[in-house]
Amino acid sequence: MRLSRYFLPVLRDVPKEAEIVSHRLMLRAGMIRQQASGLYSWLPLGYKVLMKVQRIIEEEQNRSGAIELLMPTIQSADLWRESGRYDAYGKEMLRIEDRHEREFLYGPTNEEMITDIFRTYVKSYKDLPLNLYHIQWKFRDEVRPRFGTMRSREFLMKDAYSFDLDKDSAVKAYERMFVAYLRTYARMGLTAIPMRADTGPIGGDLSHEWIILAETGESQVFCHRDLLEKPIPPKNVDFRGDLKPIFNDWTSLYAATEEMVDHAEYEAAVPEDKRVSARGIEVGHIFYFGTKYSEPMKASVTGNDGKETVVHMGSYGIGLTRVVPAIIEASHDENGIVWPVSVAPFEAVLINLKAGDADTDAACDKLYGELTAAGLDMLYDDRDQPAGSKFATADLVGIPYQIILGPRGLKTGEVEIKHRKTGERETLPLANVVERVR
C-alpha cells in the first residue's frame, strides 16, 4: 500500500482524554476514532490489525473442531424470557422496539440464540459433540466505558458454544477450548494465563479467565511464576485425543483472580520467590454451565438408550476489540507500538528517503514491486516528507521491519533494514533484500 494513497490520520500530540498508553497510541496511530461514549470506528490501520487477530482466532477455533457460523446482533426478547435472563440481565442490556412495537435487544451474548438454533436441528446423541462459534459485535451498556476499546459498549467478541451428552463429555469440550486458547494467545505474541474465575451472569461452576499481566489491568491476579514460561501445545496437538494431561499441567499451578483468590491457599501452594501478584487484563473467559440454558429451553437429544437427555453446554469468549489494546499494553516503547509480526498491520514499510528524486523513486518503486510480488504485506512511505517524520511515523505505527533506501544507499547499491522491536540495523545489497525479509 502506498502511504500517499492510504488513509492514516496519525496525530501529532497525545489526546488528553486517553488515560492509558494503548488508548493514547491507538488514537495517535490513527487506528480508532470515538463516535460516542463507548462507541468506536475502526479506521483502516486499526481494522487491519483487528482482522489479523480474527484470522488467528478462526484458525485455532477451527483446528480444535469448532464450526463457524454468524448470528444477528439484534435478538428477540422472547428468547431471553425463556431462559429467565431478560429481566435478570439488568441495565447493561440495550432494549429496543421495532415499528410494530415488538421487543428486541442488542445482543450482549448469544447463549439463548445458539441454544435455539441447536434445539431446532439436533435431535440425536450421534450428532454430539458439537461446538458452534461466531465472531459478532455485542452491546453492553457499561456504566463507565473507558480506556478506549478496552472497555467499550459495542465490542467484537468470538463466542463459542459447546453441546455434549453429559458432564464428562462437556469437560472434554472445555479442555479442547482451553488448549485452543493457549495456542491462540501465544500466536498473537501474548502471554495469557488461565485463572480460576467467577462465573457471573453467564453462570455455571467451572470457569477460567484468560489474563495478560499489565500495570493498567482492571483486575488484581495471583499466580505461580512458572505459568509465565510454560511451553504452548504444538500445532499438531491431537484435539481428538486426551487433553486432560495438558489441562491438569496448566491448572495444577495456582492462579486466581481477586474474586477467587484464597490467600492462605495461595501462600501454602506457591513458594514466596514464585509468587506473582499483578494487575491483569481479562482477554477471554470460558465457562462450563451444564444445563442452565438447555433445561429451560428444552434442548435435548435422544440418548443411545432411547431416552431424551438435556444437553450439557459451555461457552467460550474472546474480546477481539480488547485483545488489540492488550497487545499494545504488552508490546510498546517510548516511540510507539511494537507489533508482533503475526498481527502487524503491515509486515514491513519501505521508506523512500528522498521522494521526488527520480533515481531514488525508480529504485524504491522497483523494490516495492518485488517485495509485494514476494508476498509481503507492504507499506510504502512514498510521501513528500522529511526522513525524520517518516521514521517517527514508522516507529509510532509499529511496523516490524523498516526498509530504508535513499540516494546514498543507491550509490553503493545498499539498503538499510531496521528491526522495530530490537532497534537493530543491518545494511545489505539491494539484491538481497527480498530474500532477507521474506
Ligand SMILES: Nc1ncnc2c1ncn2[C@@H]1O[C@H](COS(=O)(=O)NC(=O)[C@@H](N)CS)[C@@H](O)[C@H]1O
Ligand atoms: N465492554 C467490553 N469491552 C470490550 N471487551 C469486552 C467487554 N465485555 C467483555 N469483553 C470481552 O469479552 C470476553 C467474554 O465476555 S464474557 O462476558 O466474559 N463471556 C461471555 O460473554 C460468554 N458468552 C462467552 S461466549 C471477555 O473476556 C472480554 O475479553
